[in-house]
Amino acid sequence: MPGVGRETRQQCPECGTEIRGDSRFTVWCAACDWNVDPEEPQPDTGRLERAERALARRHGEQLLAEMLSGREPRPRRDASAVAAIALALTVHGVTLALAVGGVWCLLAGWGGAGIVVGLVLLALAGVLAPRVHRLPDDRPVLFRADAPELFALVDEVAHAVGTRSVHAIAVDGSINASVMTYGVRGRRLLVLGMPLWEVLTPAERIALLGHELAHYANGDTRNGLVVGTALRTLSLWHHTLQPLPHPSAIEMVVNALYVVPRLLVRGALVLLVRLTSRAGTRAEYLADRLAARTASTQAAVGLMDRLLIAGPLGLLLRSEANRAALGGSRSTREATARADKLWELLTTYAASVPEHEYERQRRAGARRGHQIDATHPPTHLRRACLLGGEPMTATVVPQTHRTDQITAELATARTEVARRLLRDGPEA
Numbered sequence: 001m002p003g004v005g006r007e008t009r010q011q012c013p014e015c016g017t018e019i020r021g022d023s024r025f026t027v028w029c030a031a032c033d034w035n036v037d038p039e040e041p042q043p044d045t046g047r048l049e050r051a052e053r054a055l056a057r058r059h060g061e062q063l064l065a066e067m068l069s070g071r072e073p074r075p076r077r078d079a080s081a082v083a084a085i086a087l088a089l090t091v092h093g094v095t096l097a098l099a100v101g102g103v104w105c106l107l108a109g110w111g112g113a114g115i116v117v118g119l120v121l122l123a124l125a126g127v128l129a130p131r132v133h134r135l136p137d138d139r140p141v142l143f144r145a146d147a148p149e150l151f152a153l154v155d156e157v158a159h160a161v162g163t164r165s166v167h168a169i170a171v172d173g174s175i176n177a178s179v180m181t182y183g184v185r186g187r188r189l190l191v192l193g194m195p196l197w198e199v200l201t202p203a204e205r206i207a208l209l210g211h212e213l214a215h216y217a218n219g220d221t222r223n224g225l226v227v228g229t230a231l232r233t234l235s236l237w238h239h240t241l242q243p244l245p246h247p248s249a250i251e252m253v254v255n256a257l258y259v260v261p262r263l264l265v266r267g268a269l270v271l272l273v274r275l276t277s278r279a280g281t282r283a284e285y286l287a288d289r290l291a292a293r294t295a296s297t298q299a300a301v302g303l304m305d306r307l308l309i310a311g312p313l314g315l316l317l318r319s320e321a322n323r324a325a326l327g328g329s330r331s332t333r334e335a336t337a338r339a340d341k342l343w344e345l346l347t348t349y350a351a352s353v354p355e356h357e358y359e360r361q362r363r364a365g366a367r368r369g370h371q372i373d374a375t376h377p378p379t380h381l382r383r384a385c386l387l388g389g390e391p392m393t394a395t396v397v398p399q400t401h402r403t404d405q406i407t408a409e410l411a412t413a414r415t416e417v418a419r420r421l422l423r424d425g426p427e428a
């Protein structure tokens, strides 16, 4: 599949225009959009996520119009943000009530039954209580001393977008990047997906860092402590209250008792997503704008294009993982060589994707609302927003010696991630 494809020529069955294609990609017609989106829509990921995607798309279109009209939407604490925080606090209030009830049962002197009920309530409250993220222990994590040049670049980008820098950088196998806080002191963690990082140009990497760090600068409420933890608590409730499959007579009674609480929990979840979706979408556009201000509009648009081919990149990684699985067990040295080769394969492939495939992904995205996850507006809208604004030049410019240094600093982590990718396939 990677490498270079054969050029193909055929006539469009719809309008007769000659189509030139690449044997590795879908053949489609730019004149009439024939076969522009032949793939099945993504596997159904559940009603809540579908609702979230639909909202991100609708808000994406509304806010794009606002952004392009010149009225730059400022991140602000509007009525929905206040309502979201109130709802989140109510959720945590229920957890607190369970804990208080548990202690009361223990101290009320009701004997064995009281103690059992008290302990159950306390255990439940313990599971549902908001908790801070920890540093991941299942992927490489770099600190300042491990990668001084990478941190220096992140510092510079953070300064450019007007926020503090990060304490740690985790590296994983996703075709994505993200930021979060960890620990009780709210330290900052940047997560870099190596497959995405590797296929970006140095300037596009600065755009990626600018986008991610801008989320700290803008204070996205959904990732905020109060609302983020309430979403987790509600999801746990929702999971626990699912009806039992193939119920016995007693379990049928339990299922019936679950119906009303489940509807309540679902309603609260949907409401919380609704209350935060518009602000989340606005935060994404603003983050893109800051990314363009840091790395230039051209680099930010280049980043969007790379995100458009996240699907094909994921397929390539999966097929390499399958191939590695068929190859059986190997010596450590062979495995390392193979792992390092994966990045070469991936970057060669990404560089060889023809413009007509990007254009097809853009048009297919416009039809079905392509997005890398449920919280980001569709990629083609983000791209349109960047191109619709004033073109911006870079404030942080890549330097060759620094780029090389960073590559060296990431070498060990990169090999480690490739070995995991070949063993487990790409992360969702």
Ligand SMILES: [Zn+2]
Pocket (backbone or CB within 6 Å): 012, 013, 014, 015, 016, 017, 029, 030, 031, 032, 033, 034
């Ligand atoms: Zn045609």
Ligand SMILES: [Zn+2]
Pocket (backbone or CB within 6 Å): 211, 212, 215, 284, 287, 376
């Ligand atoms: Zn984002």
